[in-house]
Amino acid sequence: MTATERAGAILTIDLGAVVDNWRLIAQTAKGAEAGAVVKADGYGLGAARVGRALAKAGCTTFYVARIEEGVRLRAALPAVDIHVLDGLLPATQADLMEHRLIPVLNSRDQVHAWAVHARHLGRKLPADLHVDTGMNRLGLDAGEVDDLLADPSDLDALDLRHVASHLACSDERRHPMNAAQRERFAELRRRLPRGRGSLANSSGIFLGKPFHFDAVRPGAALYGVNPHPDEPNPMAQAVQLQGRILQVRFVDSPHSVGYGATHAVARRTKIATVAVGYADGYLRSLSNRGTAHIGEAEAPLVGRVSMDLITLDVTTVPERLARPGGLVDLIGPHHPLDAVAAAAGTIGYEILTSLGARYHRVYLGDEAGP
Ligand SMILES: *Cc1c(COP(=O)(O)O)cnc(C)c1O
Numbered sequence: 001m002t003a004t005e006r007a008g009a010i011l012t013i014d015l016g017a018v019v020d021n022w023r024l025i026a027q028t029a030k031g032a033e034a035g036a037v038v039k040a041d042g043y044g045l046g047a048a049r050v051g052r053a054l055a056k057a058g059c060t061t062f063y064v065a066r067i068e069e070g071v072r073l074r075a076a077l078p079a080v081d082i083h084v085l086d087g088l089l090p091a092t093q094a095d096l097m098e099h100r101l102i103p104v105l106n107s108r109d110q111v112h113a114w115a116v117h118a119r120h121l122g123r124k125l126p127a128d129l130h131v132d133t134g135m136n137r138l139g140l141d142a143g144e145v146d147d148l149l150a151d152p153s154d155l156d157a158l159d160l161r162h163v164a165s166h167l168a169c170s171d172e173r174r175h176p177m178n179a180a181q182r183e184r185f186a187e188l189r190r191r192l193p194r195g196r197g198s199l200a201n202s203s204g205i206f207l208g209k210p211f212h213f214d215a216v217r218p219g220a221a222l223y224g225v226n227p228h229p230d231e232p233n234p235m236a237q238a239v240q241l242q243g244r245i246l247q248v249r250f251v252d253s254p255h256s257v258g259y260g261a262t263h264a265v266a267r268r269t270k271i272a273t274v275a276v277g278y279a280d281g282y283l284r285s286l287s288n289r290g291t292a293h294i295g296e297a298e299a300p301l302v303g304r305v306s307m308d309l310i311t312l313d314v315t316t317v318p319e320r321l322a323r324p325g326g327l328v329d330l331i332g333p334h335h336p337l338d339a340v341a342a343a344a345g346t347i348g349y350e351i352l353t354s355l356g357a358r359y360h361r362v363y364l365g366d367e368a369g370p
Pocket of ligand 1: 039166200201202203217219220
């Protein structure tokens with residue numbers, strides 16, 4: 001028996017869909033450079049696999065959050081630009097240099113520290129400059145920008161690749177923060193003309209041309225998340241999750257299913273127990289709310305999601321489909337990522353980045369292998 005045949009659950013990742021999504025974004029933001037955000041292990045899909053597929057398609061600019069993610073990505077992608085969103089942490093200059101990682105400088109102090117290092121080495125060092133336009137998380141604030149411009153010697157020491165900022169509300173097309181941040185960014189660009197302007201994440205890209213500037217930083221949309229959840233999803237689905245039926249049993253009233261006895265059956269009910277649980281990132285908030293498909297038949301999740309198992313009501317599912325060893329669809333055409341997220345009370349981002357290490361992973365569209 002193959003590993004796929006015996007797997008409790010199979011996560012199929014379609015790298016072709018990720019590449020198609022990147023191409024759609026590059027086309028949408030035509031004229032701007034399309035990078036790719038592969039932080040958090042490529043939003044759970046595997047940063048090295050995703051990164052190699054995108055690099056092969058022509059992507060040359062990648063973003064990670066942590067230095068450690070950059071170090072690992074560098075081992076997979078020797079020849080691309082890797083930007084570290086966390087910025088320049090104290091005493092990490094040598095690590096960044098060793099792995100050729102480009103820090104996204106998030107404060108006046110970080111700009112200075114990287115400039116000091118550049119002067120010490122006697123050459124300009126690559127960097128992005130992150131200016132805050134309303135997120136108030138990372139990035140130079142207005143006072144820090146004034147301070148930087150009052151003495152541009154630190155900027156002169158750097159090979160400034162991007163001047164970037166990040167949108168807080170881009171998934172809400174009509175939110176007034178979008179235009180306000182765009183204006184603030186455009187004004188900062190006039191004062192900081194060096195480097196390419198980069199404002200838009202996935203949702204920002206689909207706000208239209210005024211948000212594209214010179215470079216865009218898509219993440220979630222590459223992996224199939226709808227950039228504007230209240231509109232039709234232009235992105236291809238890149239993830240499919242199937243769980244294995246371990247056992248099928250009948251339960252009759254007045255009995256219940258699972259921990260806490262939260263689901264009391266009203267009549268003779270056929271229950272399929274499936275090898276997926278919250279330890280796999282199938283969120284516990286889907287208890288009594290999730291749904292699955294077996295073939296074309298829908299099967300509601302009943303009872304609580306436990307660590308390793310879920311239970312489905314398969315009473316109306318044809319016998320030949322609801323049998324031990326069979327597979328049920330949990331994320332896929334019948335259950336798009338954003339719908340699963342909505343049922344779980346969260347966003348597609350969290351569903352993706354929770355995808356478990358225990359799933360048997362199958363990659364489609366990757367000839368190069370692991
Ligand atoms: C995560 C991140 C992105 C990508 O955002 P998505 O919404 O996933 O497209 C872009 N820029 C910054 C600064 C980020 O932290």
